[in-house]
Amino acid sequence: MKNAVIQKLALVSVALTLVVVVLGAYVRLSDAGLGCPDWPGCYGQIGVPSAEHEVAAANSAYPERPVEAHKAWKEMIHRYAASTLGLLIVVMAGVAWFKRKAGVSPWLPTMLVALVIFQGLLGMWTVTLLVQPVIVTAHLLGGMTTLALLWWLFLEHSDFQWQRQASSLSLVRGVAFFALLVLVLQIALGGWTSTHYAALACYGFPTCNGEWWPQSADFADAYSLWHELAPGQRDFEGGILHQGGRVAIHLSHRIGAVLATLGVAWLAVSVYRRASAAASTGLKGLAVLTLLALLVQLSLGIGNVFMQLPLWMATAHNGGAAVLLLGVVTLVYASTLRGERS
Numbered sequence: 001m002k003n004a005v006i007q008k009l010a011l012v013s014v015a016l017t018l019v020v021v022v023l024g025a026y027v028r029l030s031d032a033g034l035g036c037p038d039w040p041g042c043y044g045q046i047g048v049p050s051a052e053h054e055v056a057a058a059n060s061a062y063p064e065r066p067v068e069a070h071k072a073w074k075e076m077i078h079r080y081a082a083s084t085l086g087l088l089i090v091v092m093a094g095v096a097w098f099k100r101k102a103g104v105s106p107w108l109p110t111m112l113v114a115l116v117i118f119q120g121l122l123g124m125w126t127v128t129l130l131v132q133p134v135i136v137t138a139h140l141l142g143g144m145t146t147l148a149l150l151w152w153l154f155l156e157h158s159d160f161q162w163q164r165q166a167s168s169l170s171l172v173r174g175v176a177f178f179a180l181l182v183l184v185l186q187i188a189l190g191g192w193t194s195t196h197y198a199a200l201a202c203y204g205f206p207t208c209n210g211e212w213w214p215q216s217a218d219f220a221d222a223y224s225l226w227h228e229l230a231p232g233q234r235d236f237e238g239g240i241l242h243q244g245g246r247v248a249i250h251l252s253h254r255i256g257a258v259l260a261t262l263g264v265a266w267l268a269v270s271v272y273r274r275a276s277a278a279a280s281t282g283l284k285g286l287a288v289l290t291l292l293a294l295l296v297q298l299s300l301g302i303g304n305v306f307m308q309l310p311l312w313m314a315t316a317h318n319g320g321a322a323v324l325l326l327g328v329v330t331l332v333y334a335s336t337l338r339g340e341r342s
Contacts, residue, residue: 001103002157009092010154016085017147018322023078024143025318028194029311031237033131035071037062039124040079048072064234082123086116089150108153115146130235133195134225140191144184147322148329155333162282165275166334169283172270173335179267180332186260187321189253196222197239198253199314201246205305208251217251218244257301264294264328271331283334290327297324 027033036042043049043058049067059066093109100106122139129135169176193199202208209216222245230240239246268291275283297320304313 001105002159003095003099003102003104004157005095006092006099006104006109007154007157009088009095010150010157013085013088013092014147014150014154014326016081016088017143017150018319020078020081020085021140021143021147021322022315022319023074023081024140025194026311026315027074027078028131028136029314029318030071030074032071032074033126033136034065034235034237035068035073035075036079037065037127039127042072042076043067048076079123082119085146086120089113089116092153108149108156112146112149112153115142115149118142119146130229131195131237133192133227133236136195137188137191140194141184141188144187144322144325148325151326151329152333155330160282162280162286162334163337165278165280165283166337168274168278168280169271169331169335169337172267172274175263175267175270176328176332176335179263180328182256182260182263183325183328186253186256187325189249189256190318190321193249193253194314194318195236196241196246196249198241198246198249199304199309201243201250202254202305205302206254208247208254214247214251216244217248218242219248219252221245222248222252257298261294261298264324265291267328267331268294271334286327286330286334290324290331293320293324293327296320 027035036048038044043054043062045054045058048069049055049058049072050069055067089109089112093106093113096104096106096109119139119142122135122142125132125135126139202214204210206212208214221241227236227240229236233240241249268287271290272284272287275281275287297317300313300317300320304310304317307313
């Protein structure tokens with residue numbers, strides 16, 4: 001059963017999750033992930049130390065990480081936004097449980113509460129484990145999963161015009177789930193590339209360092225899940241892999257981009273054709289928007305190579321992945337609708 005309150009809360013939560021995802025990317029890409037060396041506060045405070053005696057005390061407590069206010073504020077703003085999102089999700093789950101006797105299912109909102117708690121733990125481990133790549137990548141995937149589930153919840157409690165013709169998409173359901181799978185894998189590869197600082201391991205496009213298949217690529221080194229710090233290293237910022245491992249990661253991300261492009265384009269074209277046959281302008285528009293999001297994302301990825309990873313473009317690439325995910329999730333949702341909506 002649909003509920004207008006949950007619909008509005010879910011939409012606000014989706015918007016805030018997009019902000020949190022983009023902020024998280026910005027924090028990571030600007031090397032501010034350890035701007036606060038503790039968790040959940042910052043140098044033991046709810047905000048960033050600013051007074052002279054507070055800064056002195058913080059530097060004394062954490063001599064290996066003296067206060068850098070610009071980095072600390074980036075990290076804390078991200079934490080404030082994530083905490084607000086968590087509170088919204090808890091409220092939404094409370095509403096769902098309160099309305100369960102009226103036919104509102106509380107299970108997806110409750111799952112989201114569990115997920116956001118786990119996300120909080122991953123955020124803590126990101127700091128305490130010194131931005132260990134597998135933890136940071138898991139944190140990114142957790143954020144994207146939260147975004148997708150919140151959007152699904154919003155769709156469940158909404159009634160758009162296109163939903164009345166969406167049952168015609170049942171024949172493309174397999175394509176929809178395939179596109180979602182390859183997109184999620186590509187997002188994971190993107191996170192792995194970012195957390196290992198491999199985005200600039202290949203220069204040039206479409207070749208990598210002048211070769212179609214670089215001989216220097218070391219895949220054995222690229223996918224070791226857990227790393228140990230070498231003597232003299234205090235954290236994983238800047239990456240610890242040698243160049244061969246980074247080249248292999250970057251190359252994998254490019255291969256993943258080809259598969260994701262084929263999968264999402266196949267889905268968008270399939271939906272467009274079905275929507276045309278069903279005379280559903282709304283579904284056709286969704287397919288076109290998803291295809292446009294794919295083209296923008298490809299352009300940002302290629303632009304990052306040629307422009308040497310400017311901060312704004314790298315951050316936008318993360319945001320583009322989130323928007324593309326929303327488009328694909330919408331088409332997956334539409335493909336699961338039954339005939340009674342038609």
